[in-house]
Amino acid sequence: MWRSLRPIGRSGASGGYRRYAWTGADAECRLWFQAQAEARGLDHEVDRNGNQWAWLGDPLRGDAVVTGSHLDSVPDGGAFDGPLGVVSSFAALDELRRRGAVFTRPFAITNFGDEEGARFGLACVGSRLAAGQLTVEHAHRLRDGEGVSLPQAMEAAGYDPDAIGPDPERLARIGAFVELHVEQGRALDIGGDPVGVASAIWPHGRWRFDFRGEANHAGTTRLADRRDPMLTYAETVLAARREAELAGGLATFGKIAVEPNGVNAIPSLVRGWLDSRAADQDTLDTLVGAVERAAREHAEKAGIALDVVRESFTPVVEFRHALRDEIRRVLDAGDPHGTGRPVPVLGTGAGHDAGILSASVPTAMLFVRNPTGVSHSPAEHATEDDCVAGVLALADVLEGLACS
Numbered sequence: 001m002w003r004s005l006r007p008i009g010r011s012g013a014s015g016g017y018r019r020y021a022w023t024g025a026d027a028e029c030r031l032w033f034q035a036q037a038e039a040r041g042l043d044h045e046v047d048r049n050g051n052q053w054a055w056l057g058d059p060l061r062g063d064a065v066v067t068g069s070h071l072d073s074v075p076d077g078g079a080f081d082g083p084l085g086v087v088s089s090f091a092a093l094d095e096l097r098r099r100g101a102v103f104t105r106p107f108a109i110t111n112f113g114d115e116e117g118a119r120f121g122l123a124c125v126g127s128r129l130a131a132g133q134l135t136v137e138h139a140h141r142l143r144d145g146e147g148v149s150l151p152q153a154m155e156a157a158g159y160d161p162d163a164i165g166p167d168p169e170r171l172a173r174i175g176a177f178v179e180l181h182v183e184q185g186r187a188l189d190i191g192g193d194p195v196g197v198a199s200a201i202w203p204h205g206r207w208r209f210d211f212r213g214e215a216n217h218a219g220t221t222r223l224a225d226r227r228d229p230m231l232t233y234a235e236t237v238l239a240a241r242r243e244a245e246l247a248g249g250l251a252t253f254g255k256i257a258v259e260p261n262g263v264n265a266i267p268s269l270v271r272g273w274l275d276s277r278a279a280d281q282d283t284l285d286t287l288v289g290a291v292e293r294a295a296r297e298h299a300e301k302a303g304i305a306l307d308v309v310r311e312s313f314t315p316v317v318e319f320r321h322a323l324r325d326e327i328r329r330v331l332d333a334g335d336p337h338g339t340g341r342p343v344p345v346l347g348t349g350a351g352h353d354a355g356i357l358s359a360s361v362p363t364a365m366l367f368v369r370n371p372t373g374v375s376h377s378p379a380e381h382a383t384e385d386d387c388v389a390g391v392l393a394l395a396d397v398l399e400g401l402a403c404s
Contacts, residue, residue: 001036001087001090001091002087004032005029005032005071005083005087006079008025008028008029008032009023009025009026009028009029009073011076014076014378015076015378016073016075016076016077016078016377016378017073017076017077017078017079017378018073018075018076018077019071019072019073019077020072020073020118020119021072021113021114021118021119021120021125021153022050022114022119022150022153022154022156022157022159023119023153023157026071026072026113026157027157029071029072029111030046030052030071030111032071033052033054033071033086033111034052036054036090037052037054037109040054040090040093040094041056042054042055042056042109043055043056046159047130047167047170048160048163048164048165048167049113049125049126049129049130049164049165049167050113050114050126050154050159050164051110051111051112051113051126051127051130052110052111052113053108053109053110054108054109054110055106055107055108056093056103056106056107056108057103057105057106057107058106059106059108059173060173061105061106061173062106062172062173062175063105063106063173063175064105064106064107064108064173064174064175065105065106065107065108065175065176065178065398065401065402066107066108066109066110066174066176066177066178067085067089067092067108067109067110067177067178067179067180067394067398068085068086068089068108068109068110068111068112068179069082069083069084069085069086069089069111069112069115069179069180069181069352069353070082070083070085070086070111070112070113070114070115070116070126070353071083071086071111072113072114072115072116072118073116073118074116074118074376075118076377076378077116077118077376077377077378077380078374078375078376078377078378078379078380078381079378079380080182080370080375080380080381080382081116081181081182081184081375081376081380082115082116082181084180084181084182084368084382084387084390085179085180085181086109086111088180088368088387088390088391088394089109089180089394090109091391092391092392092394092395092398093107093109093398095391095392095395096395096398096399096403099395099399101399101403101404102403102404103402103403104402104403104404105175105401105402106173107398107402112124112126112127112353113125113126114126115127115352115353117312119144119145119153120142120143120144120150120153121142121144121206121273121311121312122134122142122311122312123206123312123351124314124351124352124353124355124356125139125142125150126353127353127356127357128356129164129165129166129167130166130167130170130171130357131166131171131356131357131359131360132165132166132168133356133359136164136165139164140161145257168360171357171360171361174357174361175361175362176323176361176362176363176364176401177354177357177361177362177363177364178323178327178354178363178364178365178366178394178397178398178401179352179353179354179363179364179365179366180365180366180367180368180390180393180394181350181352181365181366181367181368182367182368182370182375182380182382183196183346183348183367183368183369183370183373184348184349184350184370184373184375184376185348185349185370185373185375186370186371186372186373187344187346188344188346188367188368188369188370189369189370189371189372189373191344193341193343193344193369194368194369194385194386194389194390195331195343195366195367195368195369195386195389195390195393196343196344196345196346196366196367196369197324197327197328197331197343197344197345197346197364197365197366197367198319198324198345198346198347198348198354198364198365198366198367199318199319199324199345199346199347200316200317200318200319200347200348201314201316201317201319201347201348201349201350201351201352201355202277202278202279202280202284202316202347202348202349203277203278203280203281203284203313203314203315203316204275204276204277204278204284204313204314204349204351205275205276205284205288205310205311205312205313205314206273206274206275206310206311206312206313207273207274207276207288207292207308207309207310207311208271208272208273208274208308208309208311209233209236209253209271209272209273209274209295209306209307209308210269210270210271210306210307210308210309211229211230211232211233211236211269211270211271211272211295211299211304211305211306212229212268212269212304212305212306212307213226213227213228213229213232213266213267213268213269213270213302213303213304213305214226214227214266214268215259215260215265215266215267215268216265216266217264217265217266218263218264218265218266219264221266226266227266227302227303227304228266228267228302229267229268229269229270229302229304230258230266230267230270231302232270232295232298232299232302232304232306233253233256233270233272235294235295235298236253236272236291236294236295236298237253237272239290239291239294239295239298240252240253240274240276240291240294243287243290243291243294244276244287246290247278247283247286247287247290248278248279248283249276249277249278249279249283249284249287250275250276250277250278250349251274251275251276251287251288251291252274252275252276253272253273253274253275254273254275255272255273256270256271256272256273257269257270257271257272258270258271273311274288274291276288276291277349279347280316281315281316292308295308314351314355314356317354317355317358318358319354319358319363319364319365320358320362320363320364322362323362323363323364324345324364326400326401327364327366327397327400328342328343328345330396330397330400331343331393331396331397346367348365348367350375352365366390366393366394366397368382368386368387368389368390369382369383369386370382371383
């Protein structure tokens with residue numbers, strides 16, 4: 001499975017992946033998912049929001065156990081973020097069949113669409129739409145860097161954009177959703193554990209900072225006469241790092257757009273996107289507020305106009321304690337990795353479909369060790385042994401939840 005999926009959407013230049021929503025690479029990933037489902041005799045379907053489902057048993061019975069993740073990527077992303085969860089789900093089903101496990105509840109594997117938000121700037125579009133956390137009107141306004149709207153992209157890919165929207169009937173079928181994911185950090189590696197259980201997802205969001213100055217000639221305009229928004233943006237980037245260190249949170253400017261974007265032109269507009277996360281809401285509010293105040297102070301001194309727009313936000317997600325504790329009990333009882341220690345429980349600053357769905361259905365997450373902690377990069381990695389450990393842990397969890 002891994003070998004057949006690995007080439008799809010991979011850049012020869014960077015070695016990273018460019019699997020953006022509703023593109024050719026995305027279509028190939030969807031065909032791959034469908035083929036894996038059909039090879040196992042599962043019923044494949046695509047819901048109104050473009051999310052894929054592979055069903056074993058009658059979904060209309062309700063109380064289904066669902067697992068899976070996503071197959072799209074950030075720009076030049078790694079091979080594990082998202083796909084590891086989908087591949088492991090199919091592999092866990094294979095393992096359960098090898099054991100002779102008998103399913104007593106409906107079971108499904110899913111691939112949620114546009115989780116990373118790389119094309120339209122909003123993460124978890126497929127699960128947000130299904131859960132009613134993204135309105136149809138807002139979704140229809142989303143546009144990529146080329147000005148292509150989400151409806152246009154969906155229609156070009158052969159899907160009906162007018163059908164998107166909340167899907168409470170489908171979510172009501174789910175009794176538990178468990179997502180396996182590569183850890184995006186080094187907590188498991190430091191502790192020497194191949195697999196862990198998630199406790200919570202930090203609150204996080206994306207803010208757009210628009211710095212507007214005056215375009216002018218780079219070779220003839222005196223430094224004293226310039227209204228250069230790039231300088232104010234640079235001061236804000238440095239302020240974000242300082243404030244994050246003070247608050248104990250995270251603040252990153254990782255995307256920028258410049259107009260007119262000429263080598264010999266002073267910019268008229270610098271647009272930067274802030275990604276900020278923290279362990280609790282108060283810390284996040286303090287951190288983002290401090291970054292915005294610093295940006296406005298620098299902008300006022302330089303004669304730069306500034307607009308700040310919050311483009312997305314996800315509050316803290318505490319995974320359902322009863323489900324989390326049941327998963328820990330199953331894994332601790334088996335001690336499949338021979339550590340002799342309870343399975344570790346850890347929080348994460350990364351958003352996931354499981355976090356979005358947690359407001360509608362009981363959700364939980366498993367993490368697989370990442371020896372370097374690097375993620376959203378071609379250097380993202382997990383060893384084969386740890387990936388297998390993740391599959392076996394997921395199989396144990398699914399057997400405990402869905403089988404007699």
